[in-house]
Amino acid sequence: xxxELRVRRILGDxxxxxxxxxxxxxxxxxxGCVIAAGDLGHVMWRGRGHWRGHRIGxxxxxxxxxRHIIASRYSVCAVEPHPELPLVAIGTxxxxxxxxxxxxxxxLHLRTGRVTDLLSRSRQVRHLRWLEDGRLAMLLxxxxxxxxxxxxxxxxxxxxxxxxxxxxxxxxxxxxxPTVPSGLLYxxxxxxxxxxxxxxxWRRRAEVRDLAVLTDGRVLATGRCTxxxxxxxxxxxxxxxxxxxxxxxxxxxxxxxKSAWVTYRGYRRDEVTGRRVDRATTVRRMSTADGTVLxxxxxxxxxALCAADEGWxxxxxxxxxAQAALLxxxxxxxxxxxxxxxxxxxxxxxxxxxxxRLLYVDGPGPDSDEPWIHAIDTxxxxxxxxxxxxxxxxxxxxxxxxLWYGPAIEAGDALIHAGRSYERGANYADAREGTYVVSxxxxxxxxxxxxxxxxxxxxxxxxxRRVYVVHVTGEVETLDAATGEVLARHTLRAHGHPVTPVxxxxxxxxxxxxxxxxxxxxxxxxxxx
Numbered sequence: 014x015x016x017e018l019r020v021r022r023i024l025g026d027x028x029x030x031x032x033x034x035x036x037x038x039x040x041x042x043x044x045g046c047v048i049a050a051g052d053l054g055h056v057m058w059r060g061r062g063h064w065r066g067h068r069i070g071x072x073x074x075x076x077x078x079x080r081h082i083i084a085s086r087y088s089v090c091a092v093e094p095h096p097e098l099p100l101v102a103i104g105t106x107x108x109x110x111x112x113x114x115x116x117x118x119x120x121l122h123l124r125t126g127r128v129t130d131l132l133s134r135s136r137q138v139r140h141l142r143w144l145e146d147g148r149l150a151m152l153l154x155x156x157x158x159x160x161x162x163x164x165x166x167x168x169x170x171x172x173x174x175x176x177x178x179x180x181x182x183x184x185x186x187x188x189x190x191p192t193v194p195s196g197l198l199y200x201x202x203x204x205x206x207x208x209x210x211x212x213x214x215w216r217r218r219a220e221v222r223d224l225a226v227l228t229d230g231r232v233l234a235t236g237r238c239t240x241x242x243x244x245x246x247x248x249x250x251x252x253x254x255x256x257x258x259x260x261x262x263x264x265x266x267x268x269x270x271k272s273a274w275v276t277y278r279g280y281r282r283d284e285v286t287g288r289r290v291d292r293a294t295t296v297r298r299m300s301t302a303d304g305t306v307l308x309x310x311x312x313x314x315x316x317a318l319c320a321a322d323e324g325w326x327x328x329x330x331x332x333x334x335a336q337a338a339l340l341x342x343x344x345x346x347x348x349x350x351x352x353x354x355x356x357x358x359x360x361x362x363x364x365x366x367x368x369x370r371l372l373y374v375d376g377p378g379p380d381s382d383e384p385w386i387h388a389i390d391t392x393x394x395x396x397x398x399x400x401x402x403x404x405x406x407x408x409x410x411x412x413x414x415x416l417w418y419g420p421a422i423e424a425g426d427a428l429i430h431a432g433r434s435y436e437r438g439a440n441y442a443d444a445r446e447g448t449y450v451v452s453x454x455x456x457x458x459x460x461x462x463x464x465x466x467x468x469x470x471x472x473x474x475x476x477x478r479r480v481y482v483v484h485v486t487g488e489v490e491t492l493d494a495a496t497g498e499v500l501a502r503h504t505l506r507a508h509g510h511p512v513t514p515v516x517x518x519x520x521x522x523x524x525x526x527x528x529x530x531x532x533x534x535x536x537x538x539x540x541x542x
Contacts, residue, residue, distance in 0.1 A: 434465065
């Protein structure tokens with residue numbers, strides 16, 4: 014079948030991976046399962062739908078394979094299995110940050126996966142327990158912040174048949190009782206419980222922020238819980254460096270693939286002084302053999318990496334002040350410092366893969382206030398490096414659509430780049446937010462084709478024949494690089510359940526697409542084109 018995509022293996026796979034950072038793990042021996050809940054963290058979600066970052070999983074007691082995975086809008090505060098029936102009551106909720114407490118009381122059928130919201134109106138459900146007379150007792154939050162943050166009021170409800178309990182059974186405002194302290198809304202020993210259930214196999218993983226596939230089949234990955242990790246061609250872990258602080262962001266393999274440049278996020282605690290140190294201003298070059306640090310560069314503000322296939326690399330500070338970009342040769346020697354204008358946006362940097370030149374976005378352009386795509390001309394042996402404006406980011410000056418930039422590839426004589434798009438409407442409800450993918454001829458920027466969708470973009474990669482557009486929804490669209498035609502659509506799954514991609518990398522000579530997910534797994538996919 015042409016343009017088929019198959020998940021061959023899952024790197025970093027483990028029981029309970031689907032729930033992210035765990036908050037509850039409750040075994041239920043009567044019905045042969047474990048109910049676990051957790052938080053996947055924040056994902057930038059633009060376009061159709063919205064992100065529900067909390068997960069409830071029902072796992073088989075023996076194999077720990079997922080039976081049901083349910084996405085929740087709110088964090089899970091309480092989990093209470095029914096003493097006899099194949100049901101579990103789940104309390105969720107949060108304070109919305111302004112005035113109200115919001116949440117749901119979910120009744121989950123352990124065999125069918127059916128979920129019923131028992132609350133008639135939104136309220137945080139902080140604790141649950143089944144009473145001997147068959148009633149479900151709960152501790153509910155007050156309606157708003159005036160009722161107190163650490164307290165709730167008790168309520169117990171009954172129904173003739175819990176298996177057929179109707180939606181909206183419980184009115185949280187029907188009865189008021191004196192408030193009592195809420196206590197903890199999570200299990201502080203949950204990580205120990207998961208380690209015990211998995212025989213010590215479970216360890217905390219989180220979003221895979223960037224990926225690189227090497228010629229010999231190894232995969233490099235950065236993330237929230239790792240500074241850098243390496244997987245061999247068979248899918249086995251080669252080595253991993255635990256995160257110091259908030260983990261790493263970008264990885265860019267050098268031309269000889271013996272080393273890779275890595276950028277970071279957040280802060281770490283200095284072991285000598287005890288002070289917090291900004292890691293985001295540090296870039297390190299690390300050995301791909303074992304993760305040894307080979308070089309370290311400090312810049313004025315968090316940098317963006319611009320890389321070319323020949324091995325040239327530029328570190329562009331992204332602060333709001335005018336700062337010099339550092340240019341490095343393929344042998345990792347500093348070649349120049351280039352003065353650049355301060356950034357005027359908080360958008361992610363343009364990231365171009367498979368490029369013969371160093372490309373970046375800056376603004377304003379030479380003849381307008383709009384951002385332009387620029388190139389750094391290295392021209393070895395013919396004078397100093399220079400900056401050259403190529404063409405505006407926006408290919409249609411008559412359009413009112415607002416564009417943000419993101420991942421891109423250079424495919425022959427074309428730059429194919431993607432990002433978020435926003436079209437204003439008569440009011441907010443009429444506005445349209447989505448993703449664009451456009452092919453631009455190099456070096457003049459003429460648009461050859463444009464593809465738009467309302468699916469939120471995660472990443473993009475490809476070659477001169479195919480472009481793989483990976484969406485946060487788990488969908489992968491395969492586009493013809495010459496025409497922009499959609500050739501195939503696939504939905505990525507792990508063990509039969511959808512995943513949430515956040516990064517991707519393609520290797521044409523291996524016909525291989527690797528996709529990093531928000532829960533810390535890497536889907537190693539084969540593509541037939």
